[in-house]
Amino acid sequence: MTPRDPVREEPLRDCEPQADEKGSRHPRPLPSIIGSTVVMKGDLIVGEDLVIEGTFDGTITGRGADTVTVRRTARLRGEVSASKVRVEDGTNLENTVLSGRIGRTDR
Amino acid sequence: MFNKKKEDESDYERTEPNVAASPNVRRRKTSVIGPTLKFRGELSANEDLIIEGEIEGTIAHQDKNLTVGKEGRVKADINARTIEIYGRVEGDIHGEDVVKLAKSADVNGNIYCARIIMEEGARFSGSIDMSQKKKAPSKPTNLPIAESAKQIESAG
Numbered sequence: 001m002t003p004r005d006p007v008r009e010e011p012l013r014d015c016e017p018q019a020d021e022k023g024s025r026h027p028r029p030l031p032s033i034i035g036s037t038v039v040m041k042g043d044l045i046v047g048e049d050l051v052i053e054g055t056f057d058g059t060i061t062g063r064g065a066d067t068v069t070v071r072r073t074a075r076l077r078g079e080v081s082a083s084k085v086r087v088e089d090g091t092n093l094e095n096t097v098l099s100g101r102i103g104r105t106d107r
Numbered sequence: 108m109f110n111k112k113k114e115d116e117s118d119y120e121r122t123e124p125n126v127a128a129s130p131n132v133r134r135r136k137t138s139v140i141g142p143t144l145k146f147r148g149e150l151s152a153n154e155d156l157i158i159e160g161e162i163e164g165t166i167a168h169q170d171k172n173l174t175v176g177k178e179g180r181v182k183a184d185i186n187a188r189t190i191e192i193y194g195r196v197e198g199d200i201h202g203e204d205v206v207k208l209a210k211s212a213d214v215n216g217n218i219y220c221a222r223i224i225m226e227e228g229a230r231f232s233g234s235i236d237m238s239q240k241k242k243a244p245s246k247p248t249n250l251p252i253a254e255s256a257k258q259i260e261s262a263g
Contacts, residue, residue, distance in 0.1 A: 032141035042148010
């Protein structure tokens with residue numbers, strides 16, 4: 001596999017907000033993106049898609065039909081529970097408990 | 108009257124969806140705390156941040172722009188270079204450069220900044236300090252949270 005850093009340059013496809021080209025004032029809710037320089041420590045509850053690229057220490061709880069995507073730049077410690085958890089290849093998941101429908105992703 | 112109403116759809120309405128949707132902005136590093144997200148704890152970042160959800164705790168943001176969107180509810184002291192508030196904030200706001208309160212803003216706390224923009228209709232309760240002396244916003248490197256990040260990295 002060819003190196004494809006930085007990860008951020010890659011399109012996030014289904015996680016990317018579906019911008020309404022007609023300029024609707026009510027686009028679908030934006031997914032949350034925890035960027036690579038973000039450090040969070042605490043408890044998080046989310047009801048929409050979430051992409052984690054940064055450092056998170058604590059619990060992440062998904063409510064509803066949400067997908068939590070963990071990118072390989074992420075540093076996690078704690079627990080992630082959501083209906084779907086996607087983990088990018090190469091992600092370090094030591095010290096992390098995942099629960100839900102867990103899948104791998106290479107993007 | 109009607110013209111005024113159009114203006115009410117402030118520039119935030121027009122720019123906000125583009126900010127998150129544009130791939131260019133993703134490359135510029137922008138984190139988004141979405142409207143259904145609730146977080147309690149410590150947050151630090153070194154990239155632009157848009158908050159549409161609820162945050163309670165501390166926000167230590169370094170030299171970047173922070174936007175509290177219309178749906179944003181923040182109970183925390185905020186440090187950043189440029190801070191734009193469209194939602195509700197309870198806590199002190201330390202803006203190294205500009206602090207902007209939009210007409211939909213509801214702020215309960217003190218503001219420390221070099222420059223301020225307050226739109227007509229913004230709700231604000233507190234004091235504004237524009238004296239030049241640096242308030243020395245807390246840097247993430249001094250926070251326990253930064254230690255926690257190091258620990259996680261060294262463990263990985």
